[in-house]
Amino acid sequence: MTVQTHFYANTAVLTHRSLRHILRSPDTIITTAVMPIAIMLMFVFVLGGAIDTGSPQYIDYMLPGILLITVASGVAYTAFRLFTDLQSGIIDRFQSMPIARSSTLWAHVVTSLAANLVSLAIVVGAAVAVGFRTAAGPAEWLAVTAVLSLFTLALTWVAVLAGLTAKSAEGASAFSYPLIFLPFLSSAFVPTDTMPGPVRWFAENQPVTAIVNSIRDLFTRQPVGADLWIALAWCAGILVLAYGLSMAAYRRKLR
Numbered sequence: 001m002t003v004q005t006h007f008y009a010n011t012a013v014l015t016h017r018s019l020r021h022i023l024r025s026p027d028t029i030i031t032t033a034v035m036p037i038a039i040m041l042m043f044v045f046v047l048g049g050a051i052d053t054g055s056p057q058y059i060d061y062m063l064p065g066i067l068l069i070t071v072a073s074g075v076a077y078t079a080f081r082l083f084t085d086l087q088s089g090i091i092d093r094f095q096s097m098p099i100a101r102s103s104t105l106w107a108h109v110v111t112s113l114a115a116n117l118v119s120l121a122i123v124v125g126a127a128v129a130v131g132f133r134t135a136a137g138p139a140e141w142l143a144v145t146a147v148l149s150l151f152t153l154a155l156t157w158v159a160v161l162a163g164l165t166a167k168s169a170e171g172a173s174a175f176s177y178p179l180i181f182l183p184f185l186s187s188a189f190v191p192t193d194t195m196p197g198p199v200r201w202f203a204e205n206q207p208v209t210a211i212v213n214s215i216r217d218l219f220t221r222q223p224v225g226a227d228l229w230i231a232l233a234w235c236a237g238i239l240v241l242a243y244g245l246s247m248a249a250y251r252r253k254l255r
Contacts, residue, residue, distance in 0.1 A: 007103055014107030018081070022115055029115055032074040033122040040066045040123070043189060044130055051190055059132045063124075064215035065188020068208060069180055070123050071116050071152050075159040076176035078112040082163030083172035086253070105160055105250060112156040113149060120148060140218045147218075147228075150235040151211060155179065157242035164249040188212045207234035 022028055044059050051058060136144065158175065166172035185199065186208040192200050203209055210230040217224045
């Protein structure tokens with residue numbers, strides 16, 4: 001068996017283990033979806049009538065931001081589960097076996113991607129129930145899924161870094177709070193041109209705005225311009241940086 005095949009086989013086995021834990025406790029996915037749905041309902045039925053976005057329905061405008069909040073909320077569980085595995089000694093036990101070292105981390109990453117995609121599907125279903133409609137066809141939905149998957153991978157590796165370096169279970173998941181708040185300082189809920197100068201500058205130059213604008217254009221089948229490339233660049237950059245820092249932190253943990 002080659003090293004690469006060995007890695008894939010190990011990752012598949014450990015991912016199966018992680019997925020079984022989630023299936024035994026589906027409240028993780030449900031909890032991840034509940035908060036974004038609650039925020040969505042509050043904005044649509046309480047605040048949406050006072051916000052002018054130029055969109056026929058406010059739910060159509062703000063759903064991309066809600067999807068990013070869903071991911072930011074979901075990856076916190078990855079950091080928590082990884083921290084718990086480290087504290088319980090199960091990772092040390094895995095490393096005493098003839099398995100690829102990085103497969104332990106990748107199993108958590110793949111599990112996070114699967115769980116978050118399910119949570120995103122639940123949130124989209126709730127949005128449809130309260131009036132979300134889209135002109136997107138299969139190609140646009142595939143592109144939206146690809147962008148959200150890349151965003152999830154990037155934030156999951158940030159979660160892995162948090163789980164590896166945290167001193168407590170609460171600290172492992174606390175990193176997600178600023179990420180959940182970030183969409184509120186973007187074009188996710190209101191157009192950036194309504195914001196005061198410094199806030200507008202920050203909103204227009206942070207990654208969430210480019211990602212939200214790209215998904216919104218795909219949902220409405222509008223031409224996707226530079227925002228998509230900026231969004232992909234942000235996601236790829238965060239992914240590469242977080243992956244490198246996580247692997248370095250993991251090697252230090254195993255010394």
